[in-house]
Each structure stands twice: as C-alpha cells, then as structure tokens.
Amino acid sequence: MFAYAPFMIVRAPYETTMGPISRIFYFHAPSGMTMFLSAFVCGIASAIYLFSRRDGADRVAVAAAELTAILGIIVLVTGPLWARKAWGVWWEWEPRLTSSLVLWLIFVAYLLLRRYGGPGSDRLAAGVAVFGMVNVPFVYWSVNLWRTMHPKTTVVPTLPPGMRGPFWYSFVAFTLLYIITLHLRTRLEKRRAELEVLYLALEE
Amino acid sequence: MLDFTSLTLTDVTRNFGRRRALHRVSLRAAAGEIIALLGPNGAGKSTLLSIVATLLVPTSGTVRYGDHDAAHAGAPLRARLGLLGHDLYIYPELSPAENLRFFAKVYGLDGVERRISAALEHAGLSHRRDDPVSGFSRGMRQRLALERALLHAPRLVLLDEPFTGLDDTATHALRQRLAMLRETGSIVLVTTHDVETIEGVIDRAVMLHNGALAELPAGTGSLRDRYRAVIARGAESSAR
Amino acid sequence: MNFVRTVWLVTRKDLLIEARSKEILFTTLFFAISCVLVFAFGFVREGRALEDAAAAILWIAIAFSGTLALGRAFERERQSETLRALMIAPMPRPALYLGKLLGVVLLLAAVEVVIVPLVSLMFEAPLFEHGWLTLGLLATGTIGFAAVGTLFAAMLVRARSRDVLLPVLLYPITIPVIIAGVRGTAALLQADVDVSMARLWLSMLVFFDAVFVTLALWTFEPVMTE
Numbered sequence: 327m328f329a330y331a332p333f334m335i336v337r338a339p340y341e342t343t344m345g346p347i348s349r350i351f352y353f354h355a356p357s358g359m360t361m362f363l364s365a366f367v368c369g370i371a372s373a374i375y376l377f378s379r380r381d382g383a384d385r386v387a388v389a390a391a392e393l394t395a396i397l398g399i400i401v402l403v404t405g406p407l408w409a410r411k412a413w414g415v416w417w418e419w420e421p422r423l424t425s426s427l428v429l430w431l432i433f434v435a436y437l438l439l440r441r442y443g444g445p446g447s448d449r450l451a452a453g454v455a456v457f458g459m460v461n462v463p464f465v466y467w468s469v470n471l472w473r474t475m476h477p478k479t480t481v482v483p484t485l486p487p488g489m490r491g492p493f494w495y496s497f498v499a500f501t502l503l504y505i506i507t508l509h510l511r512t513r514l515e516k517r518r519a520e521l522e523v524l525y526l527a528l529e530e
Numbered sequence: 531m532l533d534f535t536s537l538t539l540t541d542v543t544r545n546f547g548r549r550r551a552l553h554r555v556s557l558r559a560a561a562g563e564i565i566a567l568l569g570p571n572g573a574g575k576s577t578l579l580s581i582v583a584t585l586l587v588p589t590s591g592t593v594r595y596g597d598h599d600a601a602h603a604g605a606p607l608r609a610r611l612g613l614l615g616h617d618l619y620i621y622p623e624l625s626p627a628e629n630l631r632f633f634a635k636v637y638g639l640d641g642v643e644r645r646i647s648a649a650l651e652h653a654g655l656s657h658r659r660d661d662p663v664s665g666f667s668r669g670m671r672q673r674l675a676l677e678r679a680l681l682h683a684p685r686l687v688l689l690d691e692p693f694t695g696l697d698d699t700a701t702h703a704l705r706q707r708l709a710m711l712r713e714t715g716s717i718v719l720v721t722t723h724d725v726e727t728i729e730g731v732i733d734r735a736v737m738l739h740n741g742a743l744a745e746l747p748a749g750t751g752s753l754r755d756r757y758r759a760v761i762a763r764g765a766e767s768s769a770r
Numbered sequence: 771m772n773f774v775r776t777v778w779l780v781t782r783k784d785l786l787i788e789a790r791s792k793e794i795l796f797t798t799l800f801f802a803i804s805c806v807l808v809f810a811f812g813f814v815r816e817g818r819a820l821e822d823a824a825a826a827i828l829w830i831a832i833a834f835s836g837t838l839a840l841g842r843a844f845e846r847e848r849q850s851e852t853l854r855a856l857m858i859a860p861m862p863r864p865a866l867y868l869g870k871l872l873g874v875v876l877l878l879a880a881v882e883v884v885i886v887p888l889v890s891l892m893f894e895a896p897l898f899e900h901g902w903l904t905l906g907l908l909a910t911g912t913i914g915f916a917a918v919g920t921l922f923a924a925m926l927v928r929a930r931s932r933d934v935l936l937p938v939l940l941y942p943i944t945i946p947v948i949i950a951g952v953r954g955t956a957a958l959l960q961a962d963v964d965v966s967m968a969r970l971w972l973s974m975l976v977f978f979d980a981v982f983v984t985l986a987l988w989t990f991e992p993v994m995t996e
Contacts, residue, residue, distance in 0.1 A: 376989060376992040376993065377992055379587070428942050428945050431941075431942040432942040432943060435935075435938045435939045435942060438935065438938060439929070439935055439938075439939060442930060442931045442935065443926075443929040443930055443931070443935065444928075444929055444930035444931075445546040445547060446546075446928060446929070446996045447929050447930075449925075449992070449993055449995075449996065450925045450926065450929060450993060452993070453921065453922075453925060453989050453992075453993040454922070454939055454943075456985070456989060457918065457921075457943050457982070457985065457989075458942075458943065460981060460982070460985055461942075461943050461945075461946065464946040464974075464978055464981075465945055465946055467946075467974070468945070468946040468949040468950055468974065469949065471953070471970070471971075471974075472949055472953060522545075522547065522548050525548055526545060526548070526550055583858050584858065585854060585857060585858060585995070585996070586995075586996050587995060587996060605860040605861065605862065606860065608858050608859065608860045609860035611858060613854075613855070613858055615851055615854060615855075616851075617849075617850045617851035617854075618850045618851075619850055619851055619852050619854060619855035620850055620852070621783070621787060621846075621850070621852060622849070622850065623787045623790045623791050624783075624786065624787060624790070628786065632779065632783050633855070633859070635779050636776065636779055636780075636856070636859045636860075636861055637859060637860060638772070638860070662790070678855075
C-alpha cells in the first residue's frame with residue numbers, strides 16, 4: 327500500500343502555483359498527524375507504566391518516543407521545503423510548525439534522558455513523557471495566540487476532490503506504517519528484555 | 531499504630547539492566563535480633579538495605595514486615611523504619627538540635643525537646659547542640675546521624691556501615707547502643723565489611739557475595755576467620 | 771491539617787538553611803543580573819532597547835536563574851542524601867513536593883524583587899503602571915515554571931548528567947509559560963497597552979499552573995520510587 331502511494335500522488339491534480347513541491351504535502355501532513363498520534367501513544371503508555379509498573383507499557387513508550395522523534399525530523403525537514411515555496415521563507419514561526427518543533431524537542435529530551443540518565447531513568451523518562459503529552463494543547467494554544475499563519479485545519483475538506491483521495495490514502499498508509507513500525511520496535515525491545523533475562527540466567 | 535515483630539524476605543531479586551545486584555535473597559529476622567550483613571564492596575548490601583527501607587522496589591520476590599508489605603502499608607510502615615545511610619542524611623548547615631527537631635516534627639513525635647536532649651546525650655554532643663554540623667568531624671556526624679535515625683524509636687533499624695570513621699570510644703558506645711536496641715525489641719540489620727568490630731554484639735551474620743546470600747558456617751573460629759574462608763572459596767569458584 | 775503542617779515544615783527547613791548560607795539567593799541573583807546585562811548587549815541598539823526586549827529579557831533571566839536555583843536546591847538534598855531520609859519519613863510525599871516547590875517559589879520571588887525594578891529602570895519599561903497584572907503574571911509564571919522544575923529536579927537527583935538534563939527537559943515543557951509571560955508583559959509595556967491581551971495570557975497561566983501542579987502531585991510518588 328505504501329509502495330502504491332507515489333503513483334496516487336503523481337496522478338493527483340497538479341497545483342500550478344506550487345509546482346512539484348506541492349507533492350510534499352502528501353508526505354508532510356500525514357507525518358505530522360502521525361507524530362502527534364505517536365506522542366499521545368507514548369504519553370499514555372508512560373502513564374500506564376508509572377502507575378502499574380508493567381514493563382510492556384514501557385516498551386511501547388520507548389518505541390513510540392523514537393518514532394515521534396523520527397517523524398518529527400520528517401516534519402521539520404519537509405515543512406521548511408513547503409514553506410519556502412508557499413510563503414517564501416524557510417522557517418516561519420507559525421503555530422503548527424513551532425509546536426511540532428517543541429514536541430520534537432520534548433521527545434528528543436526523553437530519549438536523551440533514557441540514554442544518559444543512568445539506571446532507573448526509565449521511570450523518570452515516563453514522567454517526562456506524561457508531562458510532554460499534557461503540554462501539547464498548551465504549546466499549541468500559546469503558539470497559536472502568538473502567531474497565526476499556517477493553512478488552517480480546514481485545508482483538508484477544501485481540497486479539490488482529486489487531491490483529497492491521494493491525501494487520505496497517504497494518511498492511512500502513514501498510520502498503518504506507523505502501527506507496523508511501532509509493533510516491530512516494541513517486539514525488538516521485548517526480545518532485548520528476554521535476552522537480558524537469558525544473560526542473567528547464564529550467569530548462574 | 532502499625533507494628534510488626536518480624537521481617538521476612540523471600541527470593542528478593544533486583545536487577546539494574548543486565549547487572550544483577552541481588553539474586554534470590556531470603557532472610558528472616560525477629561524482634562530483638564541483630565543481624566550483620568557482611569560482604570565486600572559491591573556485593574549488594576546497600577541495595578538490600580534500600581529495598582528493606584522501601585526506597586527501592588525488588589524486580590521479583592517479596593519483603594514482608596510481620597503481616598504488612600510496603601506497597602499497601604505506605605507511610606505508617608515507614609514511620610516504624612529507621613535508616614542510617616552511608617551519606618548520613620543530616621543537613622550540614624543546621625545545628626544538631628535543628629536537624630533533630632526537623633526530623634522529630636516530620637515524624638510527628640511528641641515531647642520533641644526531651645527527645646532531642648536525650649539523643650544529644652547519647653551522641654555525646656550536648657555541648658555542641660547549637661553549632662552548625664559542617665564544623666564537625668566525621669565521627670561526630672556519624673554519632674549524630676545514628677541518633678537521628680533512632681529518634682522515633684523504630685522497630686526496624688537499618689544501619690549502613692555505622693562504624694566508619696569512629697574512634698575506639700565511639701565504637702564502644704555504638705556497640706552498647708546496639709545492645710540497647712536489642713533489649714527494646716528492635717530488629718537490627720547492620721552492614722559492614724569490618725568484621726572484627728561487630729564480633730560479639732551480633733546474634734547472627736549472613737554474607738552477601740555477588741548479590742547472593744550465603745550463611746556463614748556456624749561453629750569454630752572467630753567471625754573473621756570464617757568470613758575470610760568464605761571469601762576465599764568464592765574467589766576460587768569465580769576463578770574457575 | 772497535618773498535610774499543610776508538613777509542607778510548611780519542609781519549606782521552613784529550606785528557608786532556614788538558605789538564611790544560614792545565603793548561597794542560592796546570592797548566586798542566583800547575580801546570575802540573573804548577569805543575564806540581563808548579557809542580553810542587553812544583544813537587544814539594545816544606539817542606546818535604545820528593541821521593542822518588547824524588556825519583557826523578553828526579564829523572563830529569560832527568570833527562567834535561567836530559576837533553573838540554577840532548582841539545580842542547587844536539590845543538590846543540597848543530594849549532598850548527604852537527605853532526600854532519601856525525607857522519602858523514608860512517614861510524611862505524605864505530595865507534601866514533600868509542595869514544600870520544596872514553595873521554597874523555590876519564595877526564593878525566585880526574592881530574586882524578582884531585585885530583577886523587576888532593575889529591568890524597569892534600565893529599559894525604561896513602565897512595569898509598575900499595571901502593577902497588579904504584572905504581579906499576577908510574575909506570580910503565576912514563576913509558579914508554573916517552578917512546578918514543572920521542582921518535579922524534574924527532584925527526579926533527576928538520582929540520574930547521571932543531571933546538570934545538563936534539567937534545562938534540556940525543563941525548557942521545552944515550560945515554553946507555554948515563557949510565551950505567556952513574555953507576551954503578557956509585552957502587552958502591558960507596548961505603546962498602546964493591551965490589558966485584555968494580558969488578562970488572556972494571565973488566565974492561560976492560571977490554567978497551566980492548575981493542570982501542572984495537579985499532574986506533578988499525582989506523578990511525584992510513582993516517579994520518585996525506583
């Protein structure tokens with residue numbers, strides 16, 4: 327399905343003012359949406375881990391945090407490309423781009439804490455993820471009040487019918503890809519935990 | 531008030547990632563018993579004390595305080611624990627009296643000033659009660675820290691290397707203090723790697739080696755000789 | 771009742787220690803003044819400050835010196851591991867959190883007492899014209915920043931590289947506070963004062979404080995037990 331997406335996108339109506347750059351939209355918007363989804367997955371999984379101490383929840387949280395960071399990079403690279411063409415500048419301090427940057431920073435901080443925090447930092451990181459998730463609406467609201475310029479949320483329903491199909495197709499493809507990657511990454515983490523147990527057993 | 535007369539550890543294991551700090555440690559202690567936890571540095575003594583002090587949750591296994599456990603009993607259980615850590619847990623900017631007063635109030639004790647005077651008497655610090663602790667020697671701090679940990683007459687007393695930095699007089703005083711605790715029916719766990727100083731005050735010694743518990747063979751010879759023998763055997767088996 | 775008493779015990783202990791050494795107050799204060807000075811070089815041109823510079827400099831100084839104060843306040847609890855002694859004491863743990871939070875807020879308030887008039891003087895910013903609104907923004911902003919900071923600094927006590935990790939974790943989360951503080955104050959300082967805008971930012975800060983203090987009280991216990 328993911329492989330077919332480019333064909334869909336190429337066949338979508340050509341937007342004359344934007345040229346080929348407009349195609350990035352099919353990539354940029356879905357990755358942005360999945361990124362926010364991923365942040366919420368990480369936050370909720372972390373909350374479950376904090377209160378129930380279930381290791382499985384922690385594994386989902388790490389996987390989701392890493393994916394949030396990766397999707398964030400995609401959003402933050404494709405966003406300026408679009409902005410350059412649409413608004414004539416590489417970076418624009420507008421709500422969604424800025425909140426994506428803040429969100430990305432939070433989850434990179436989460437990964438840094440896990441990487442460099444030493445033993446026991448998984449629980450600390452879980453606290454950060456919960457705060458990061460709750461913070462999303464605040465960041466969005468405050469940046470929104472500060473600056474407004476992004477194509478409004480209404481951009482999707484107002485798309486010409488020919489563009490709407492490929493857009494939703496890309497969105498679904500991205501979400502599915504996200505779920506599969508999340509699943510694989512969580513499983514990898516589980517394997518790693520099993521390996522630790524085996525190592526420990528071997529020492530006896 | 532919550533109370534208990536025994537401490538039971540069953541198969542307590544704690545891992546830090548791939549490092550195993552404790553492996554299936556089982557131990558039972560009753561009121562009026564003083565148990566020494568021996569072992570070289572890094573054997574898991576401090577980890578074990580942290581777990582018993584409810585500061586660390588075991589990866590697997592259970593710790594029971596009479597009929598209670600840490601997850602359900604919470605604050606009332608913590609009110610019955612006294613912990614002296616290696617880092618002493620006292621504020622160097624404050625005076626001994628202020629340190630003791632703060633902790634007495636945090637524990638919600640009555641007769642605060644009377645307890646403070648008694649504690650300072652025990653520590654031999656009555657004449658320095660209002661000087662900041664930062665000017666004290668290690669031995670003086672150690673004595674103060676011990677009294678701080680015992681201020682609320684805890685049922686379970688956990689002492690991490692309490693003999694560090696003590697001179698002969700202070701060591702003697704601490705041995706007497708431990709005997710007093712036994713008479714008042716406390717359960718005492720003392721970690722140390724200094725075997726000679728505790729010989730004679732303790733009821734029993736257990737040994738931690740690489741996170742696993744080993745009973746010291748009972749019987750002949752001084753505590754130190756038996757301890758040395760076990761260490762040597764452990765070194766042999768890990769060399770193999 | 772017992773809860774409130776414990777909160778006050780912890781705060782009073784911190785204030786007593788600070789009264790003895792005055793270390794955190796003095797270092798934080800002079801750090802904040804240095805911040806104002808350093809940023810002045812960036813934002814003042816031909817003797818005049820750029821538009822909104824005063825508000826920005828004020829809040830940046832508060833955020834930076836706040837990070838410093840948080841780090842030091844918990845370094846003090848780490849030195850002889852007194853935080854562990856507090857964790858094993860039978861007090862309700864949220865009371866410990868609130869006690870530390872109150873101590874940090876009072877300390878930052880003392881720093882602001884010096885910094886705010888200083889900024890007002892150096893940048894000709896009429897910060898006292900709408901005194902109550904400015905006070906409200908400062909109070910809610912400081913509480914919001916310290917609420918997140920106290921939890922993070924407390925949990926980082928047992929982490930490695932805590933000195934760098936504190937700002938790395940704290941700044942992204944407190945971005946709404948910074949934006950609201952700067953914009954709210956700037957609305958009061960600009961040529962045509964926009965009181966309704968400042969009120970809007972103030973209400974956002976109140977909401978932020980309510981949400982994050984609650985969240986911190988709720989997560990403090992599970993985050994602090996390993």
